[in-house]
Amino acid sequence: xxxxxxxxxxxxxxxxxxxxxxxxxxxxxxxxxxxxxxxxxxxxxxxxxxxxxxxxxxxxxxxxxxxxxxxxxxxxxxxxxxxxxxxxxxxxxxxxxxxxxxxxxxxxxxxxxx
Amino acid sequence: xxxxxxxxxxxxxxxxxxxxxxxxxxxxxxxxxxxxxxxxxxxxxxxxxxxxxxxxxxxxxxxxxxxxxxxxxxxxxxxxxxxxxxxxxxxxxxxxxxxxxxxxxxxxxxxx
Numbered sequence: 001x002x003x004x005x006x007x008x009x010x011x012x013x014x015x016x017x018x019x020x021x022x023x024x025x026x027x028x029x030x031x032x033x034x035x036x037x038x039x040x041x042x043x044x045x046x047x048x049x050x051x052x053x054x055x056x057x058x059x060x061x062x063x064x065x066x067x068x069x070x071x072x073x074x075x076x077x078x079x080x081x082x083x084x085x086x087x088x089x090x091x092x093x094x095x096x097x098x099x100x101x102x103x104x105x106x107x108x109x110x111x112x113x114x
Numbered sequence: 115x116x117x118x119x120x121x122x123x124x125x126x127x128x129x130x131x132x133x134x135x136x137x138x139x140x141x142x143x144x145x146x147x148x149x150x151x152x153x154x155x156x157x158x159x160x161x162x163x164x165x166x167x168x169x170x171x172x173x174x175x176x177x178x179x180x181x182x183x184x185x186x187x188x189x190x191x192x193x194x195x196x197x198x199x200x201x202x203x204x205x206x207x208x209x210x211x212x213x214x215x216x217x218x219x220x221x222x223x224x225x226x
Contacts, residue, residue, distance in 0.1 A: 034214065043219035044157070044205065090157065094215070100145060101170065102207070102215050104157040 002027045002095050004105035012111040013081050021076040021108050023091030032094030033074040034102065035065055039087045047089075050074065061085070086112045116140045118218035120206050126224045127196055135191045135221045137206030146189045147207040147215065148181065150174065157205065163189065196225045 003026045013019050025031055035047040048059025055067040065076045074091060091105040119138045127133050139146055148160040161171040163181050180192045189208075193200055206218040 032214075036217075041222075044217040046214060046216075049214055092157075100209060100215070101147065101159050101162055102149075102157075103159065106156045 002093055002103050004091050004093050004103055006089075006091055006105035006108050008108045009106070010109040010111060012113060014113050015083050016080050019076075019078045019081045019085070019110070021089050021091075021110070023074045023076065023105060024072050025074060025091070025093045026072065027093050027095065029096075031074075032096070033065075033067060034092040034094065035059065035063070035074075035076050036090045036092060036104075037061075037087050038090065038107075044090070047076070081110075081112055083112045083114070086110055118206055118208055118216050120204075120218040120221050122221060123219065124222045124224075126226065129198055129225055130195050133193050133196055133223060135193075135204050135206075135223070137189045137191075137218055138187060139189055139206065139208035140216060143208035143210050143216070145169075145209045145211075146181075146183065147209075148191045149205040149207060149217075151203045151205065151220075152199075153202070160191075160204075193223075196223075198225050201225045 005024045007022050033050040036044040037047050038044050047063050048057050050057050050067045058064050063078050067074050088107045088109050090107045092102045094102050121136045146163045149157050151157045159172050161175045162169045178194050183189045201224050203220045203222050205220045207215040209215045
């Protein structure tokens with residue numbers, strides 16, 4: 001069965017520091033991979049996506065993610081975190097078996113300290 | 115850029131009442147979805163809808179839930195008799211063939 005694991009429930013980083021959020025997936029075929037961000041009480045905003053091609057994908061707000069098939073990972077990175085990046089981050093895999101749907105990880109809450 | 119819209123943004127209802135959550139997908143989208151997020155938990159798939167019928171549903175989507183697209187525009191989720199545990203944020207989403215799902219801003223449902 002398809003699944004997404006985000007091993008870190010929450011992470012705290014200092015403003016200006018680098019960030020890496022981990023994501024591992026389980027999916028039999030080539031996955032469609034996504035990172036979404038959600039501010040408290042808000043909807044889901046797509047940060048970036050991977051369908052095929054270059055395994056390092058660039059997203060909005062200075063985020064990037066790298067697809068590593070051998071590790072079944074799709075970690076999100078940002079070189080310098082801003083206070084406004086504090087939010088919940090969801091890794092997700094899109095499946096195309098019997099219809100396309102998105103399976104989400106449990107999320108990682110990012111706290112940014114001054 | 116076109117967006118998925120949802121109404122209402124918030125709804126409070128009494129247990130046992132029927133609620134209808136509405137979504138207007140992006141015009142060229144063909145597949146439509148509802149997801150649920152209970153407070154503090156992850157986003158869960160409820161149902162997908164294509165060509166005016168349900169293509170897949172999760173175990174959460176029991177007989178109390180129904181979906182329809184009555185006028186080719188609005189895509190609705192109906193909960194016939196709400197329970198306390200139905201309190202959640204409900205997200206509508208849509209996609210064209212083989213593309214990313216675009217999510218609406220959500221409707222926060224509170225069942226008292």
